[in-house]
Amino acid sequence: MSKNKNEYLTTGEFAKFCGIPKHILFHYDQIKLFQPEIVKENGYRYYSFRQFDTFSIISALKMLGMPLKEIKKYMDERDPEKLVNLLEEKSNEVDKEIKKLKNTKREIESLKDLTLNALSVKYNIIEPAYHKSMKALCSTFMDNVNDNSYPDFLTELIAFRNNSNASMIDFLGASLTIDNIREKRFNSFSFLYTKTNNTDKKNNTLVRKEGWYLQVYYKGSYQNIDEMYTDIIQYAMEHQIKLGKHAYEEYLIFEIGTINRDDYVTLILVEIEGKPQLD
Known part of the structure; x- marks a missing residue:
């Protein structure tokens, strides 16, 4: 480990820093999607602050509905061209989801108006x-x-x-x-x-x-x-x-x-x- 111990965090500390439960880090480590920077002989695992950006990318892709298996494949092979293609694909998916949500909101507002009208007559x-x-x-x-x-x-x-x-x-x-x-x-x-x-x-x-x-x-x-x-x-x-x-x-x-x-x-x-x- 680096002499600057403040640069590293235990699994619990890094999980708290990211606002997630520890078991997520354990799972990501197990499937080799996101692993600690240092693993000591006694099994203790340490993450660095520099890894936060990588974890944030994984979290963003997961939020967009991308399966962990696909996220791992991208992370293992990522380059600027693949990033552009991925973002374009996810942008289209978000547009479709926004359209779906707008339709749902329209349906909700319509039903609300119908019900209010029915209660006022x-x-x-x-x-x-x-x-x-x-x-x-x-x-x-x-x-x-x-x-x-x-x-x-x-x-x-x-x-x-x-x-x-x-x-x-x-x-x-x-x-x-x-x-x-x-x-x-x-x-x-x-x-x-x-x-x-x-x-x-x-x-x-x-x-x-x-x-x-x-x-x-x-x-x-x-x-x-x-x-x-x-x-x-x-x-x-x-x-x-x-x-x-x-x-x-x-x-x-x-x-x-x-x-x-x-x-x-x-x-x-x-x-x-x-x-x-x-x-």
Whole structure:
């Protein structure tokens, strides 16, 4: 060992200096990734302050998700050209991770806004409302002739989420025809949709037309939504409102937001032909 003992640190001291547990240094030593500068005959190991930079490089590469085996290979063969290639590769990986994190943040903010909106409205009140057109990425056309079972719906939902890259917390809506509502086929959806800024694929882009709708923020279990649709049809008859061809359900508070299904909140929009006579 050098006469300047202050230049060297024991395994425990070097681990503390680096802010890591000692077992990491033991492991790195064992796989010959990062070894002490001095090993005495009695087995005592000593690291020098000069080794901190090397350890920092290993830590940075590990933080970027590089396996220890690859880190060792790079450290054994490193040169400036290999460093540039490695940094370019890791820079691309970081860009992809940033994009993924931004998408996750968007999903979180969107779900938060949906939930806050659902908590601020009055529930189970039917009223005419004017809505602007809405663009959405929709699923393939579903069999809306028969009253599909929940497993059928779930199968279509999973396929749609996979195909549209929508997550479990992304906004989700469904469309069904007024005819199916009148026939009490409430599980016979025409298609599912999720809001998106991507309108390049015209065949997969739904535009919900601008105009008047009968609107209700339905609070309750989906098993009882038929009662709300019965009330909507009755409301239209009493107010001499002619319904259009389509209705939309948008799920604002659902499984991820509450343990009680009676607290689910679904925005129901039913098309109206023409402008209703408002009181």
